[in-house]
Structure formats: structure tokens, C-alpha cells
Amino acid sequence: MSLSSNQGEKMLHEVLEQFDLVADRLNLEEKLRVVLRSCKRELTVRFPIVMDDGKTVVITGYRVQHNLARGPGKGGIRYAPNVTLDEVKAMAMLMTWKSAVVNIPYGGGKGGVICSPKVTSLAELERLTRRYTREISLVIGPDKDIPAPDVGTDARVMGWIVDTYSQQRGFYVPGVVTGKPLSLRGTKGRMGATGRGCALISGETFRYLGKDLHGATSVIQGFGKVGQAAGSMLAKYGCKIIAVGDTTGGTYASTGLDMDRLLEHKRESGSLVDFKDGERLQKHELLELPCDILLPCATEGQITGKNAPRLKTKVIIEGANAPTTPEADHILDDRGIFVVPDILANAGGVVASYFEWVQDTQSYFWEEEQVSERLTSIMTKGFKEVLSIAQKEKVNMRTAAYMVAVGRVADAITARGTYA
Numbered sequence: 239m240s241l242s243s244n245q246g247e248k249m250l251h252e253v254l255e256q257f258d259l260v261a262d263r264l265n266l267e268e269k270l271r272v273v274l275r276s277c278k279r280e281l282t283v284r285f286p287i288v289m290d291d292g293k294t295v296v297i298t299g300y301r302v303q304h305n306l307a308r309g310p311g312k313g314g315i316r317y318a319p320n321v322t323l324d325e326v327k328a329m330a331m332l333m334t335w336k337s338a339v340v341n342i343p344y345g346g347g348k349g350g351v352i353c354s355p356k357v358t359s360l361a362e363l364e365r366l367t368r369r370y371t372r373e374i375s376l377v378i379g380p381d382k383d384i385p386a387p388d389v390g391t392d393a394r395v396m397g398w399i400v401d402t403y404s405q406q407r408g409f410y411v412p413g414v415v416t417g418k419p420l421s422l423r424g425t426k427g428r429m430g431a432t433g434r435g436c437a438l439i440s441g442e443t444f445r446y447l448g449k450d451l452h453g454a455t456s457v458i459q460g461f462g463k464v465g466q467a468a469g470s471m472l473a474k475y476g477c478k479i480i481a482v483g484d485t486t487g488g489t490y491a492s493t494g495l496d497m498d499r500l501l502e503h504k505r506e507s508g509s510l511v512d513f514k515d516g517e518r519l520q521k522h523e524l525l526e527l528p529c530d531i532l533l534p535c536a537t538e539g540q541i542t543g544k545n546a547p548r549l550k551t552k553v554i555i556e557g558a559n560a561p562t563t564p565e566a567d568h569i570l571d572d573r574g575i576f577v578v579p580d581i582l583a584n585a586g587g588v589v590a591s592y593f594e595w596v597q598d599t600q601s602y603f604w605e606e607e608q609v610s611e612r613l614t615s616i617m618t619k620g621f622k623e624v625l626s627i628a629q630k631e632k633v634n635m636r637t638a639a640y641m642v643a644v645g646r647v648a649d650a651i652t653a654r655g656t657y658a
Contacts, residue, residue, distance in 0.1 A: 245325075245538075245539070246322035246323070246324035246325035246328070247322075247324045248539075249324065249325055249328045249538055249539070249560060250324040250325070250327055250328040252328075252560065252563065252564050253328045253331050253332060253560070254275060254331075255564055256564065256636070256640060257274065257275065257331070257640070257644065258271075258275075259637070259640075260637060260640040260641055260644050261274075261644065263631075263633070263637065263641060264641060264644060264645060264648070266644070266648060269656075270648050270651060270652070273305070273651060274305065274644065274647065274648070274651075277302050277303065277304045277305075277327050277330060277331070278303045278304060278305055278306060279301075279302065279303040279377060280300070280302050280323065280327065281300065281301045281302070281374060281377055282298065282299075282300055282323065283298070283299045283300075283301075283370065283373035283374060284296050284297065284298050284299075285297055285299075285369045285370070285372075285373055287362065287365055287366050287369060288365070289362055290359050290361060290362055297351060297352065297353060297366055297369075297370070298351070298352045299349070299350065299351040299352070299370045299373065299374070300321070300323055300326045300348075300349060300350045300351075301315075301326075301347070301348075301349045301374040301377055301378065301383070301385075302323070302326045302327050302329075302330040302347065302348050302349070303330060303345065303346070303347045303377065303383055304327070304330040304331045304333065304334045304345065304346040304347065304348075305331075305334045305345045305346055305647060305651075306345035306383075307345060307647055307650040307651045307654060308337070308338060308343055308344065308345055308646065308647060308650045309337075309342075309343035309344045309345055310344060310345065310379075310380070310381055310382050310383055310384055311330075311333075311344070311345045311346060311347025311382065311383030311384065312333055312337055312342075312344035312345065312346065312347055312383070312384050312386070312588060312591065312592075313329065313330055313333040313346055313347040313348040313349070313385070313386065313388075314329075314348065314349065314385065314386045314387055314388025314389075314391070314417075315348075315349035315350065315351065315385045315386070315387070315388055315391050315395070315399075316329075316348070316349065316350045316351070316388040316389045316390055316391065317350075317351050317353050317355045317363075317389070317390030317391050317395075318350070318352070318353075318354075318355075318389055318390050319352060319353065319354045320352070321350035321351065321352050322350075325350065326348045326349065326350045327348075328560070329348040329559060330346045330347050330348035331346055332346065332559055332560065332580070332581060333345075333346030333347060333348060333588070334346030334643070334647060335581045335639075335640060335643035335644065335647075336580075336581040336582075336584075336585050336588055336643070337585075337588055338642070338643035338644075338646040338647050339581050339582050339585065339620055339624065339639050339640075339642050339643040339646075340582070340585045340588070340589055340616055340617065340619075340620040341616075341619075341620070341646070342585075342588060342589060342592045342616075343592075344384075344588070344592065347383045347384075347385070348388075349374070349385055349388075351366065351370055353366060353390075355390040355391075363395070364398055367395050367398040367399060367402070368398055368401075368402045371398070371399045371402040371403055372402060372406070375402075375403055375406055378403070378414060379403075379411070379414055380411060380413030380414050380595070380598070380599060384413065384414065384415060384416060384591070384595060385399065385414075385415050385416075386415060386416045386417040386587070386588075386591050387417040389537075392417075393417055393418060393419045393424065394419070396415045396416070396417045396418045396419075396422075396424075397418055397419055397422055399414070399415050400412060400414055400415050400418060400422060403415075412598040413595050413598035413599050416428070416590075416591035416592075416594040416595055417591065417594070418594070423594075423597070423598050423603075424594060425590065425593055425594035425597055425603070425604070425609060426603075426604065426605065426606040426609055427590060427593075427606045427609030427610055427613065428590045428591070428593075428594055428609075429463075429467075430463060430464075430466070430467030430470075431467075431586045431587050431589065431590035431613060432463070432464045432467065432557070432584050432586045432587035432590075433463065433464045433465065433466065433467025433468035433469070433470075433471065433535070433557065433586070434467050434468070434471050434586055434610075434613065435583070435584060435585060435586020435587070435589065435613065435617050436464065436467075436468040436533060436535070436555050436557045436583055436584060436586065437467075437468050437471035437472050437475065438471075438586070438613075438614055438617045438618065439555055439578050439582065439583050439617060439621055440456075440468075440472060440475075440477075440531055440533075440553070440555050441475060442617075442618055442621040442622075443553055443555065443576060443578055443621075444553075446625060447552075447553070447576065449530075451472075451475045451476065451477050452475065452476030452477070453476060453477075453478065454477050454478065454530040454531060455477070455478050455480045455494075455528075455529045455530045455531070456469075456472055456477050456478065456479050456480065456529055456530065456531040456532075456533065457479075457480060457481045457482075457524060457525070457527050457529040457531070457532050457533070457551070458479060458481070458482045458483070458533045458535055458557075459483050459524050459525060459532070459533065459534045459535060459536050459540060460483070460484060460533075460534065460535035460536030460537070460557065460558060461482050461483065461484040461504060461510060461535075462484070462535070462536075464535040464557045464558070464584065465482065465484075465533065465535035465536075465557065466501060466504070468533055468535060468555075468557055469482065469497050469500075470497050470501070472531075473494075473497040477531070478493070478494035479494055479495045479497060480492060480493075480494055480495065480527070480529060481495070481516075481519060481524055481527050481529075482495060482500065482510060483510065483519060483521055483524040483536075484509065484510055484536070485521075485536075486509035486510055486511050487509075487510060487511055487518060487519060487520060487521055488510060488518070488519035488520070488521060488523070488524045489510045489513045489515075489516030489517065489518060489519060490516055490517045490518075490519050490527070491515060491516045491517065495513075495515065495516055496515060499513075499515060500513060500515075500516075525540065525541065525545055525549060526545065526548045526549060526550060527550065528550040528551075529550070529551050530551065530552050530553060531551065531552070531553045531554075531555060532549065532551040532553070532554045532555075533554075533555050533556075533557045534554065534556060534557060534558050534561035534562070535557030535558050536558050536561070537558055537561070538558065538559060538560040538561060539560065539561065539563055540558070540561045540562075541554070541561055541562040541563065541566045541570075542563050542565065542566050543563065543565035543566050543569060545566075546562075546565075546566035546569035546570055546573075547569055547573075549570070549573075549575065551575060552575065552576065553575070553576045553577075553578075554570065554575060554576070554577045554578070555578050555583045556577070556578060556579055556580040556583045556584060557580075557583060557584050558580065558584070559580050559584070560580060561580065562577065562579075567634075567636060571634050576635070577634065577635060577636060578621075578635050579635060579636040579639050579640075581639050581640070581643060582620055582621065582624055582635070582639045585617065585620065586613060586617060589612075589613055589616050589617065590609065590613060593609055593612065593613075623642055624638045624639045624642055625638070627641055627642055
């Protein structure tokens with residue numbers, strides 16, 4: 239799912255609003271604020287594609303780089319019918335902060351193509367992807383900007399991108415994208431890394447709060463790649479997943495859902511509807527169920543000023559990007575709900591992408607155990623660093639995470655100076 243034009247504009251406004259609040263707290267110089275409020279590069283491309291029925295349509299795509307002071311751009315490519323430039327700009331900015339908060343040497347980038355992948359044939363998607371890659375090839379590369387999968391794209395799409403880019407260069411360039419199939423030098427442990435990172439952060443949060451994750455209850459909104467991986471790992475920790483929801487609705491069991499059976503049902507039916515071991519829920523009911531941990535892993539703007547007062551959770555781990563509006567954030571803070579923000583909670587994906595890029599550039603590949611250990615180390619360190627700032631500055635985790643991230647990027651810009 240993507241956003242309408244007005245929603246994309248609203249999202250960008252909210253991301254900038256959060257930056258301004260943190261810039262004030264950091265006493266950031268005006269020249270740094272001006273730079274960090276702007277995107278370095280915004281590319282809009284339009285190109286013709288011949289559809290299977292012989293008709294030619296013109297497709298619009300975007301690639302945005304927010305800031306590259308700490309390294310090449312990093313961020314996914316989203317295929318959705320309502321992708322907007324403002325949405326992509328907001329996501330690119332979030333990627334800058336996400337990479338910085340876990341101290342990965344990347345800047346922020348994001349891409350989007352206006353299309354409907356669910357009703358587009360595989361052949362059409364391949365033609366579209368290859369042409370889009372050709373159009374943005376001037377601004378991407380292993381040392382420039384490294385795309386990855388996002389909503390509507392997957393490892394297969396990344397395979398088409400790396401092949402198209404490599405054909406243009408005349409030799410294989412695996413580091414141009416991450417999230418590739420293993421056969422194309424992807425990395426072990428990449429699948430589900432974002433969700434696993436959410437589960438790791440859940441564990442760190444509960445340790446800090448002096449609670450036991452074993453036996454805790456969890457509700458997951460969104461049961462795609464992130465929600466599935468987070469749910470599976472939480473279940474292994476002994477957490478009871480009492481409710482899960484997606485665009486088709488939700489399912490609930492007070493004693494906990496069997497994640498293996500639920501995943502099998504999802505794979506076979508494509509939805510959560512008619513899962514025999516749970517009671518059916520409407521989408522709007524899911525977020526307001528009593529639980530210990532709520533994981534919004536769906537799309538932007540799900541927790542709002544309207545429903546925030548009715549949430550009955552102790553902890554929120556943001557698996558999606560920007561699932562909580564600023565208005566809701568104030569309400570949750572006043573209510574004492576512990577929120578781990580998206581730029582930290584779901585950073586497992588960019589961390590694993592970094593591992594893939596490092597392996598590609600060195601042509602030296604790790605076992606899955608190494609990937610898992612290093613992912614755990616970086617996510618745990620990131621949580622502790624943010625928590626330390628939150629305690630020292632007496633701010634919530636979102637503000638602390640932004641303070642860490644913005645501070646690191648500002649330091650890099652200052653150290654590099656201004657080229658004129």
C-alpha cells in the first residue's frame with residue numbers, strides 16, 4: 239500500500255516536523271538545518287512500456303537521495319499505484335536517520351514506481367523494472383546509491399536490476415543492490431532480518447523494563463515479511479502471539495496463535511481469513527486489543543490521534559515506517575506507553591543489507607550464524623545507545639533516536655565542510 243498525494247505531503251511534513259524538534263534540542267546551526275531539511279538529489283523519470291496486449295503506457299518512477307555525507311545512499315524501491323514524490327522524499331530522509339542511528343556507513347535513499355504489481359504480469363514487471371533501472375542507472379551504483387526491496391518488490395526484482403545494471407557496465411556488479419537471491423550473491427540471513435530485528439528490540443525493551451518476554455502477549459498488525467518474521471521469532475522467545483491482522487482482516491486467540499500453522503494457512507490461502515484456530519477480527523479492532531507488546535508492521539499512519547487514547551498496550555515496537563503520527567506520539571508519551579521508533583526498531587533490514595554489500599564488495603561470504611550474531615550485536619548496541627540518551631536527556635525513545643541519528647549526520651557534514 240502506498241499513499242495518496244495529500245498523504246504523501248502529510249508524511250513529509252511530519253518527518254520534517256520531527257527533524258525540526260530534534261534540531262532545536264541539539265541547537266543545530268542554521269546552515270546544517272538547511273542542508274538536512276533538503277534532499278540532495280530528486281530524480282523523476284518517465285518511460286514507455288509495451289504491455290502484454292500490445293498497448294504502450296508511460297510509467298513514472300522516482301529515485302531520491304536525501305543525504306550522502308556518511309556514505310552511499312541506501313533504501314528500497316517501492317512499486318505501488320499511488321507512489322508520490324513527497325512520500326519517496328520522506329522515506330529517503332527516514333533512511334538517512336535509520337542508517338545513522340545504528341551507525342551503518344550509509345546515507346538515505348528511496349525509490350518508487352507508479353504501477354500495480356498485483357495486477358501486472360510477470361513479463362510486464364520485468365520490462366518495467368529493466369527500463370526503470372536504465373533510467374536511474376546514472377545515480378545508482380555500489381559506491382553511489384544501493385537499492386533494495388520494499389513494498390511491491392522482492393528478490394526477483396532485485397535480480398532484474400542487478401542484471402540490467404551489469405549489462406550496461408559490461409561486467410557483473412553484485413553490490414549495486416541488496417536483497418538479491420543467494421544465487422546472485424545475496425546474503426544468508428537477509429530474509430526476515432527486519433522482523434528479526436523487531437523481535438530483538440522487543441527482548442532488549444523487556445529486559446530494560448524488568449519484564450520477562452516469555453509468556454508476554456503480543457499483537458501484530460501487518461503479516462507480510464516483517465510481521466511474519468517478527469511473530470515467528472517472538473514465538474521462539476516464548477511470547478504469546480494473541481492476534482495478527484492484514485488487509486483482509488485478523489485472527490485472535492487468547493491462549494496464543496500457533497505461528498507455524500498460521501504461516502502455513504497464509505501461504506496456502508493468501509490471507510488470514512478462515513483460520514480455524516482463531517476467532518475472526520475486523521481490521522479496526524486489532525490495534526485496540528489488550529496486550530503487552532503491539533507491533534505495527536503494516537503501513538504509515540496507522541496509530542493516530544483518534545485511536546491512540548484507546549490502545550491497551552505497554553510497549554510499541556514500530557515494524558513499519560512512520561506508523562505513528564506526531565499527534566498520536568504525544569498521546570502515547572503522556573500515557574506512559576514505551577515506544578521504540580521505526581528508525582531503530584526496524585533497522586534490521588538495513589543492517590542485513592549492509593552485510594550483503596560488504597560481502598559483495600569483498601567477494602567473501604559469511605555463514606548465517608555470523609550474520610545473525612552481527613545483526614544481534616548492532617541492534618543491541620543501537621538500542622543501548624538510544625536508551626542512554628533517553629535517560630540522560632530525559633526524553634522519549636523517538637526523540638533520543640533522532641538525536642543520535644541527526645547528531646551523527648551533522649557531525650559528518652561539519653567534518654567534510656562545504657564545497658563551493
